[in-house]
Amino acid sequence: MTKLIQIINSILLNYKSWILFLICAYIICDKNLILGIITFFYSYLICYIGHRFMHIDFFYFNIYSISHYSHHFNTSWQSYFISFLTEYLTLANNIIFKYFFIQFELFDLFFINEWMILFLFLLYTTVHNINYSILKVNNYHTKHHEMLNSNLGPDFFDLLFNTKNIETLNNELIDHFVPNIIGCFLLIIILKSLYKQNKKIFDYCFILSFCLFTIILLISSIFILKSQILNKINTELDDFIKRN
Numbered sequence: 756m757t758k759l760i761q762i763i764n765s766i767l768l769n770y771k772s773w774i775l776f777l778i779c780a781y782i783i784c785d786k787n788l789i790l791g792i793i794t795f796f797y798s799y800l801i802c803y804i805g806h807r808f809m810h811i812d813f814f815y816f817n818i819y820s821i822s823h824y825s826h827h828f829n830t831s832w833q834s835y836f837i838s839f840l841t842e843y844l845t846l847a848n849n850i851i852f853k854y855f856f857i858q859f860e861l862f863d864l865f866f867i868n869e870w871m872i873l874f875l876f877l878l879y880t881t882v883h884n885i886n887y888s889i890l891k892v893n894n895y896h897t898k899h900h901e902m903l904n905s906n907l908g909p910d911f912f913d914l915l916f917n918t919k920n921i922e923t924l925n926n927e928l929i930d931h932f933v934p935n936i937i938g939c940f941l942l943i944i945i946l947k948s949l950y951k952q953n954k955k956i957f958d959y960c961f962i963l964s965f966c967l968f969t970i971i972l973l974i975s976s977i978f979i980l981k982s983q984i985l986n987k988i989n990t991e992l993d994d995f996i997k998r999n
Contacts (some may be wrong), residue, residue: 761914764925772932779940783947784868794871798846801914802879805845810903819845821976824983826888827900833883837975840968842883846876848964871945877939882932883908893929898923917999 766773803952809820826838840979887896897919899906905920906913910927913919919936950957 758914761926762911765911765914768926768930772929772936774873775933775936779874780935783870783874783940783943787868790866790868791818791871792868792870795875796865798849798872798875799879799909801849802842802875803907803916804911807904807918808851810907815944818972818976821979822972825975825979827903830888831924831986835888837972838884839880839887839976840972842880843876844965844972846872846879850961851965859875870943873946874943878932878935881935881939886931886935890931893927895920895923895927898904 776795776832777788777792780795783787784791784794803821806823808814809823814820815824822837822841825834826841849867849872853867853869886892891897895906895910897910899908902920905918907918907925910919910929914926946957
């Protein structure tokens, strides 16, 4: 009951953002609000679960986790770019799956709206890399960097799955999302309008970008892993020299 009350309070606290989410979902999904809401929660759940797996040692050796590691220990523009790619591919995978299933007539992932997923990707990555990492609008994400298995975001799922940091027990005020929501929504509407006129070109560009970004992430992961191994070897060698 306490958890339910917390979630309700979180929704009430952030009513402006939630109303804006609903309006955007209604328009992006061509007035199919139910589809918009389902895609919204599905996509954010994927982000939460994916982020949680990235911090489990057993799942470390994949291009997403290795690249995400760089974000926690590096604040250069390269780390932001890699973070952008990781978040893009995490959600774009769902669009690729839907495209694959439909093309081979397996089944239609009816609960996924491609434009809503792209909207949420833009929202997620701009909030993460701009609001939290660059502008540091609050200490919510900072506490995640201090305790990796907490404040994975969004706050709604941290409440639901008990991953709130003990130092940020109050519900997060996400009014800082509003400019991101509006900007990402306008961009999606523009892209959606252009897509209707050039469907094949956009489809090819999407698939090409997905493949290209995957290759870039793979190469960057190899270099990051190589650097980690060399640092580990040098550290252990220094310790060995000091002991002897």
